Amino acid sequence: MDISVIGTGHVGLVTAACLAHVGHKVWGHDSDMAKMDALLSGKMPIYEPYLEEIVHKNVEEGRLHFTKSFEEAVRAGSVIFICVGTPPKENGEADLSAVERVSRRIAEISDDYKVVVEKSTVPVETGIWIAKTLMFFKRPGARFDVVSNPEFTREGMAVFDFLHPDRIVVGLASPEEADAERIMREIYSPIIHGTFPCPIHGRDCKRSDVPFLVTDIKSAELIKHASNSFLAMKISFINAIADICDKVGADIREVARGIGLDHRIGPHFLRAGIGFGGFCFPKDLRAFIRISEKLGVKLTILEEVERINERRIDVAVGKIRDLLWILEGKQVGVLGLSFKPDTDDVRFSPALSLARRLILEGAKVKGYDPKAGAFAKMEMERFLASNSLQVDSFEIVESPYMAALGSDLLVVATEWDEFLSLSWERIRGSMRRPAIFDGRNFLDGGMLRELGFEYVGMGVP
Ligand code: UGA
Numbered sequence: 001m002d003i004s005v006i007g008t009g010h011v012g013l014v015t016a017a018c019l020a021h022v023g024h025k026v027w028g029h030d031s032d033m034a035k036m037d038a039l040l041s042g043k044m045p046i047y048e049p050y051l052e053e054i055v056h057k058n059v060e061e062g063r064l065h066f067t068k069s070f071e072e073a074v075r076a077g078s079v080i081f082i083c084v085g086t087p088p089k090e091n092g093e094a095d096l097s098a099v100e101r102v103s104r105r106i107a108e109i110s111d112d113y114k115v116v117v118e119k120s121t122v123p124v125e126t127g128i129w130i131a132k133t134l135m136f137f138k139r140p141g142a143r144f145d146v147v148s149n150p151e152f153t154r155e156g157m158a159v160f161d162f163l164h165p166d167r168i169v170v171g172l173a174s175p176e177e178a179d180a181e182r183i184m185r186e187i188y189s190p191i192i193h194g195t196f197p198c199p200i201h202g203r204d205c206k207r208s209d210v211p212f213l214v215t216d217i218k219s220a221e222l223i224k225h226a227s228n229s230f231l232a233m234k235i236s237f238i239n240a241i242a243d244i245c246d247k248v249g250a251d252i253r254e255v256a257r258g259i260g261l262d263h264r265i266g267p268h269f270l271r272a273g274i275g276f277g278g279f280c281f282p283k284d285l286r287a288f289i290r291i292s293e294k295l296g297v298k299l300t301i302l303e304e305v306e307r308i309n310e311r312r313i314d315v316a317v318g319k320i321r322d323l324l325w326i327l328e329g330k331q332v333g334v335l336g337l338s339f340k341p342d343t344d345d346v347r348f349s350p351a352l353s354l355a356r357r358l359i360l361e362g363a364k365v366k367g368y369d370p371k372a373g374a375f376a377k378m379e380m381e382r383f384l385a386s387n388s389l390q391v392d393s394f395e396i397v398e399s400p401y402m403a404a405l406g407s408d409l410l411v412v413a414t415e416w417d418e419f420l421s422l423s424w425e426r427i428r429g430s431m432r433r434p435a436i437f438d439g440r441n442f443l444d445g446g447m448l449r450e451l452g453f454e455y456v457g458m459g460v461p
Pocket residue numbers: 121151152153154155156228231235268269270271272273274275276277278279280281284339340
């Protein structure tokens with residue numbers, strides 16, 4: 001199939017690369033010309049495992065093209081995926097102006113039948129507005145079907161998740177959209193049946209067929225917001241229980257294992273720590289609360305999920321105070337700055353929220369991250385400047401050992417695998433005081449205590 005992907009951010013670039021990889025001809029376009037220049041010269045604007053390999057392979061083999069021309073991209077595809085950003089407005093609502101602009105321009109350019117796929121994360125009823133916009137601005141001869149096809153990919157796992165999804169959801173704007181349903185099924189057929197060379201496992205990775213769920217468009221939109229909110233709720237739930245564990249000396253890891261063995265609950269998303277971040281959960285939760293409010297339904301349950309998450313940093317700072325007493329003048333090494341491992345994304349990163357709080361309390365922070373150092377530096381420089389704080393309050397260092405050197409405390413804020421194989425003897429010898437706050441319950445606390453560290457986690461004895 002000929003497919004256009006408008007917007008080549010985390011969602012769009014992965015969509016474009018993976019759809020090309022399973023055999024379609026794909027044109028990617030983004031209004032950010034710096035991003036286009038990077039992609040046209042073979043550079044990846046984001047880090048995502050396997051992405052660079054499949055982009056290069058599919059460009060070389062002629063299935064994936066990038067173009068600076070919106071018009072060329074739109075004309076090339078009979079199916080157009082809208083993957084533009086929907087950032088939060090001041091009041092938490094999703095800003096849909098890019099979605100509207102792109103829909104209007106698609107209508108102004110197209111003169112034949114196109115399936116327009118809403119892939120950006122949007123509030124319920126956006127699809128109806130896209131359909132109305134297309135109708136209003138359409139040229140003679142043009143015909144559109146609009147479908148919602150939410151994405152469920154995780155950063156750091158996006159290529160895997162796209163190619164091996166738990167389900168594919170397609171929401172139709174009207175029951176008459178039989179052509180659109182057939183076309184969407186055809187697009188995803190290689191993924192449904194596992195008939196593509198998997199870049200991760202090699203050729204033989206076929207699982208059972210992936211469920212292909214066809215719904216009305218509003219239900220599909222709700223599935224996306226409700227899924228993310230439910231997952232965020234699991235995390236806040238386990239974090240609240242972790243606080244109880246702290247009070248009574250129980251172990252949240254055991255509690256999570258015990259409840260997760262109930263198949264109705266499941267073992268995933270029950271890792272307690274300094275909370276969830278990233279550009280999806282916090283923003284989608286807020287947007288879902290806002291849209292529900294507008295619809296006259298108060299999602300107080302999700303407001304509490306947010307509140308618990310915001311309090312995680314207070315809990316962490318309290319524990320650090322218990323370790324260090326006074327933070328003023330102390331040096332803290334922070335390991336992991338991205339919002340989770342295997343990504344260079346620092347947007348809404350709990351690690352940076354914690355670093356900011358420590359600096360505001362008078363500590364100096366030395367941060368290390370395997371991938372996100374450059375973005376973290378930019379973000380923290382902005383923070384220091386806007387709060388008139390000394391520029392040397394935050395420094396990016398090149399290794400975990402440099403973060404530990406001369407520090408009064410080492411914090412694990414994001415659980416990168418490489419932190420498991422550090423030489424803790426070496427670290428203990430280089431710290432001013434051998435203390436560890438493990439904000440992700442990631443390290444072996446027993447082993448560290450035996451080595452002479454003071455070790456504190458979140459909800460672990
Ligand atoms: C999330 C969803 O998991 C995806 O299904 C969805 O497609 C995506 O948002 C999106 O809407 O685009 P992502 O934000 O990449 O994916 O990251 P997650 O792996 O879900 O983690 C989110 C945050 O929760 C991270 O800060 C992570 O550290 C935290 N987390 C996760 C916990 O604190 N505990 C857990 O048990 C799991």
